[in-house]
Amino acid sequence: xxxxxxxxxxxxxxxxxxxxxxxxxxxxxxxxxxxxxxxxxxxxxxxxxxxxxxxxxxxxxxxxxxxxxxxxxxxxxxxxxxxxxxxxxxxxxxxxxxxxxxxxxxxxxxxxxxxxxxxxxxxxxxxxxxxxxxxxxxxxxxxxxxxxxxxxxxxxxxxxxxxxxxxxxxxxxxxxxxxxxxxxxxxxxxxxxxxxxxxxxxxxxxxxxxxxxxxxxxxxxxxxxxxxxxxxxxxxxxxxxxxxxxxxxxxxxxxxxxxxxxxxxxxxxxxxxxxxxxxxxxxxxxxxxxxxxxxxxxxxxxxxxxxxxxxxxxxxxxxxxxxxxxxxxxxxxxxxxxxxxxxxxxxxxxxxxxxxxxxxxxxxxxxxxxxxxxxxxxxxxxxxxxxxxxxxxxxxxxxxxxxxxxxxxxxxxxxxxxxxxxxxxxxxxxxxxxxxxxxxxxxxxxxxxxxxxxxxxxxxxxxxxxxxxxxxxxxxxxxxxxxxxxxxxxxxxxxxxxxxxxxxxxxxxxxxxxxxxxxxxxxxxxxxxxxxxxxxxxxxxxxxxxxxxxxxxxxxxxxxxxxxxxxxxxxxxxxxxxxxxxxxxxxxxxxxxxxxxxxxxxxxxxxxxxxxxxxxxxxxxxxxxxxxxxxxxxxxxxxxxxxxxxxxxxxxxxxxxxxxxxxxxxxxxxxxxxxxxxxxxxxxxxxxxxxxxxxxxxxxxxxxxxxxxxxx
Numbered sequence: 283x284x285x286x287x288x289x290x291x292x293x294x295x296x297x298x299x300x301x302x303x304x305x306x307x308x309x310x311x312x313x314x315x316x317x318x319x320x321x322x323x324x325x326x327x328x329x330x331x332x333x334x335x336x337x338x339x340x341x342x343x344x345x346x347x348x349x350x351x352x353x354x355x356x357x358x359x360x361x362x363x364x365x366x367x368x369x370x371x372x373x374x375x376x377x378x379x380x381x382x383x384x385x386x387x388x389x390x391x392x393x394x395x396x397x398x399x400x401x402x403x404x405x406x407x408x409x410x411x412x413x414x415x416x417x418x419x420x421x422x423x424x425x426x427x428x429x430x431x432x433x434x435x436x437x438x439x440x441x442x443x444x445x446x447x448x449x450x451x452x453x454x455x456x457x458x459x460x461x462x463x464x465x466x467x468x469x470x471x472x473x474x475x476x477x478x479x480x481x482x483x484x485x486x487x488x489x490x491x492x493x494x495x496x497x498x499x500x501x502x503x504x505x506x507x508x509x510x511x512x513x514x515x516x517x518x519x520x521x522x523x524x525x526x527x528x529x530x531x532x533x534x535x536x537x538x539x540x541x542x543x544x545x546x547x548x549x550x551x552x553x554x555x556x557x558x559x560x561x562x563x564x565x566x567x568x569x570x571x572x573x574x575x576x577x578x579x580x581x582x583x584x585x586x587x588x589x590x591x592x593x594x595x596x597x598x599x600x601x602x603x604x605x606x607x608x609x610x611x612x613x614x615x616x617x618x619x620x621x622x623x624x625x626x627x628x629x630x631x632x633x634x635x636x637x638x639x640x641x642x643x644x645x646x647x648x649x650x651x652x653x654x655x656x657x658x659x660x661x662x663x664x665x666x667x668x669x670x671x672x673x674x675x676x677x678x679x680x681x682x683x684x685x686x687x688x689x690x691x692x693x694x695x696x697x698x699x700x701x702x703x704x705x706x707x708x709x710x711x712x713x714x715x716x717x718x719x720x721x722x723x724x725x726x727x728x729x730x731x732x733x734x735x736x737x738x739x740x741x742x743x744x745x746x747x748x749x750x751x752x753x754x755x756x757x758x759x760x761x762x763x764x765x766x767x768x769x770x771x772x773x774x775x776x777x778x779x780x781x782x783x784x785x786x787x788x789x790x791x792x793x794x795x796x797x798x799x800x801x802x803x804x805x806x807x808x809x810x811x812x813x814x815x816x817x818x819x820x821x822x823x824x825x826x827x828x829x830x831x832x833x834x835x836x837x838x839x840x841x842x843x844x845x846x847x848x849x850x851x852x853x854x855x856x857x858x859x860x861x862x863x864x865x866x867x868x869x870x871x872x873x874x875x876x877x878x879x880x881x882x883x884x885x886x887x888x889x890x891x892x893x894x895x896x897x898x899x900x901x902x903x904x905x906x907x908x909x910x911x912x913x914x915x916x917x918x919x920x921x922x923x924x925x926x927x928x929x930x931x932x933x934x935x936x937x938x939x940x941x942x943x944x945x946x947x948x949x950x951x952x953x954x955x956x957x958x959x960x961x962x963x964x965x966x967x968x969x970x971x972x973x974x975x976x977x978x979x980x981x982x983x984x985x986x987x988x989x990x991x992x993x994x
Contacts (some may be wrong), residue, residue: 290594291587294374301370306419307361312359313423313571316352318430320564323348328556364416373414378408378593385597388680398474401483406472407589414586417579424568424576430520431564438560439545446541446565450572453533460522461580467519468585472592474512481508511935525985526577532981533577534569535932538562539977542936543970544684562933629656630678630775630806635687637677645686647673648829655775660802662817663810663827671810673701674826675777678808692774692806698767700779700810703758706749709737713744713766723770730797731766732789733759758785762793769797775806782811865931921987928983932976939969 307322330338382403383614428450433715485501486490492501541561632652636646648670655661665671676682678691704712710719713727728734728744734761740746748763761784768776778798782790794816801807817823825833884947887942 285292286653288594288598290597291590294377294590297377298374301366301420305366305370306422308359308363308366309419311424312356312363313427313567314430316355316359317567318427318434320349320352321434321560321567323352324557324563325560326387326605328559359931365619367415367418368412371412374411374415375408378411379404381597382408399480399596401479402472402476402787403593405476407592409587410582412590414579415584417575417582420575420579423585424571427568427571435541435561435564438557439541442541442545442548444927445544446537449537449540450568452534453529457526457529457577457580460526460577461584462778463522464519464526464581465584465588467515469588469592470515470865471512472588474508474515478505478508478512481505481716489970506535523581523796525582528981528987529577530573532929532977532984533572534565535929535980536977537568538565539932539973541565546970555940556979558936562936612648629654629690630692630808631655631688631690632678633688633690635677635684635689637673637684639673639682645684646829648677651687651829651831653824653831653834655805655806655808657802657806659822660799660818661806661808661822661824663808663824663826664812664814669826671828672779673829675779675808675810678775678777691875694773695775695777696768696771696773698769698779698781702757702764704749704755704760704763706747708742708747709740709763710744712748712763712880713770715767715771717771727766727770730800731762731769731794732764732785732792732796733766736762758789761785762789765793766968769801773805776801776808777811778807780810780812782813830968841843918987921983925980925983928976928980932973932980935969935973935976939973942969 323345330342432447635651637648638646765781
């Protein structure tokens with residue numbers, strides 16, 4: 283409205299912004315009021331637990347209770363926050379999928395968007411909202427928490443605190459760069475995935491041609507080539523994400539280690555348990571936020587931002603105007619309910635309409651078409667092949683680009699396509715197609731569309747599954763189910779694109795006299811057909827030739843009927859229904875090996891599919907696991923154990939070091955003396971070297987573990 287480009291991110295913020303703000307306030311209370319209080323409670327417990335003074339013991343007990351209470355509050359608030367943020371992310375995903383779905387339904391057939399892109403948007407891009415929402419607030423909480431923790435650490439260990447914080451800040455640019463790389467690689471992966479999925483869709487649609495010409499090996503090579511190009515980008519992204527995920531293991535540990543080393547070397551003071559536990563506790567708080575959620579959030583939010591832009595580009599209509607003649611801005615496509623005057627909800631009208639399938643075409647597919655269809659009389663569209671009959675119906679549906687004229691249609695339109703379409707489901711579901719079930723209306727439609735005999739011969743009647751891995755129907759049966767779906771819907775206008783061409787003459791007459799004509803008495807019906815033998819004198823006939831209306835009137839008004847019959851090709855006769863039994867199982871995977879007994883099997887498609895699945899399960903789970911990379915997985919498990927071992931060893935070594943420092947100070951008054959309590963001599967220098975080796979080992983093994991984890 284304000285002349286600005288639509289922004290999907292702004293739309294999400296306007297809808298879900300309040301929820302995100304409330305959840306941000308909840309996580310702020312958790313991170314700054316609850317979790318940051320735990321190190322202080324721990325310090326108070328350590329300072330007072332060894333005292334013999336009752337007041338100090340009471341303080342220690344209170345601090346212990348504070349630790350327990352903070353832990354309980356953390357669990358309660360964290361689970362409430364996590365549930366809320368996950369629901370918000372799920373709602374964002376559902377809203378995005380709904381918008382994509384509605385956009386697909388409203389897209390014109392001339393759209394340049396490929397199927398692979400739509401599938402990728404629904405399956406991958408929309409899913410990024412679930413992931414990104416969980417780490418969104420950590421992007422602003424982590425920096426604030428670092429500043430506050432730095433101040434507290436300065437009060438405890440002095441200038442040594444800045445050494446550890448400098449380590450954490452030094453990793454921030456690397457994390458930001460990796461986040462940008464992740465976003466870039468995610469976009470490249472999406473482009474390659476779109477191309478591969480689109481290519482696979484074309485392969486599946488043309489599998490019969492591929493099999494006929496024995497192109498399987500060539501297609502396999504092309505698919506492998508596309509998959510290799512996609513996997514190269516995925517592997518690069520796996521390296522980046524692997525390094526980022528390894529931060530959680532060594533990021534805060536290395537910062538804490540450098541802080542301890544700096545404190546010991548700069549001050550030459552005793553390393554007390556109070557300071558070490560306070561320091562490690564504060565870094566433990568940062569470990570979750572800065573070490574885990576912050577780098578993960580950068581990666582996931584970057585990927586989500588890329589997905590938002592992809593969804594935004596898809597939702598924005600970018601149809602280019604033709605260069606040869608601009609689209610008439612006076613063109614309107616209005617509902618007939620909007621017309622002033624009489625009620626016209628059962629009327630359809632085209633006023634001097636010119637339309638084309640593509641904006642780049644120099645000549646329109648339909649030119650200067652004017653017609654009107656209303657209830658009470660059947661409107662029949664005739665014409666030779668390529669004359670524009672289907673294009674006329676597609677223009678009414680809004681699929682063609684209209685360059686001039688007005689298309690006035692009711693709000694509710696039902697359409698039966700020229701090529702019958704069935705989805706995987708029962709016959710009843712294919713007819714209802716989401717409409718509410720009305721027993722009387724449903725039975726009338728079954729009878730009018732000549733499906734009673736066909737349904738009765740199916741084993742499970744109209745509950746029999748058809749479509750993929752279901753019972754195969756003949757061309758005529760598919761056409762009648764397709765017609766029944768359109769007729770069952772209560773609409774104002776019915777567009778029937780040649781539903782009589784796939785049935786024999788007897789069924790054709792039945793459909794015309796018992797289904798289509800009775801329907802036209804109450805609703806506007808436009809029938810595209812090649813059949814002339816059943817036309818009546820009062821039928822409204824529209825004859826198209828080269829995209830123009832050559833005749834508009836009754837069949838009696840046609841001057842040269844013989845010429846009309848010669849230009850319209852009669853439809854091919856369909857074999858009788860018993861020549862193509864409806865219970866023939868269409869199990870595509872079993873066709874090459876099917877026996878005659880399986881073709882006449884009385885088992886349901888569900889039982890056949892279940893038996894087929896059981897036959898394929900020949901290997902045990904253990905052998906399948908081993909063949910899928912059990913050796914590599916063993917190495918991954920080994921590195922997981924090694925990384926945790928190094929991390930726990932470094933923590934345990936700090937406790938030994940602190941114990942030695944305090945014991946040495948109490949015994950000699952100096953913490954740098956050699957201690958004789960162990961079989962070998964241990965001094966501060968030795969402790970520093972061991973601690974440094976353990977931290978470096980933790981870093982190295984963590985990076986290798988993460989890389990192996992993502993590559994497997």
